[in-house]
Amino acid sequence: MWCIQTINAEYRKRIYDVLNLCEEEYDMKSQIIRFDEKPKQLLGDTRRSIPMKPGSPEKYDYE
Secondary structure, eight states: OTTSSOOOHHHHHHHHHHHHHHHSOOOTTSOOOOOTTOOOOOOSOOSOOBOOBTTBOOBOOOO
16 A cells, blocks of 8 residues: 555545445445446656665556
């Protein structure tokens, strides 16, 4: 998870909300549409890369 700059309380709250939603049983009256595999063309960098350190190459988001 190196591409996430900081993992704070707000991030944890949101990710647990998503995980709990995915674990719910199927209900015809309340359908869920998921967009987790949506391909998009990257036209510019949205995240800063993590600079290289001795023994570790630079890390960047290639998607």
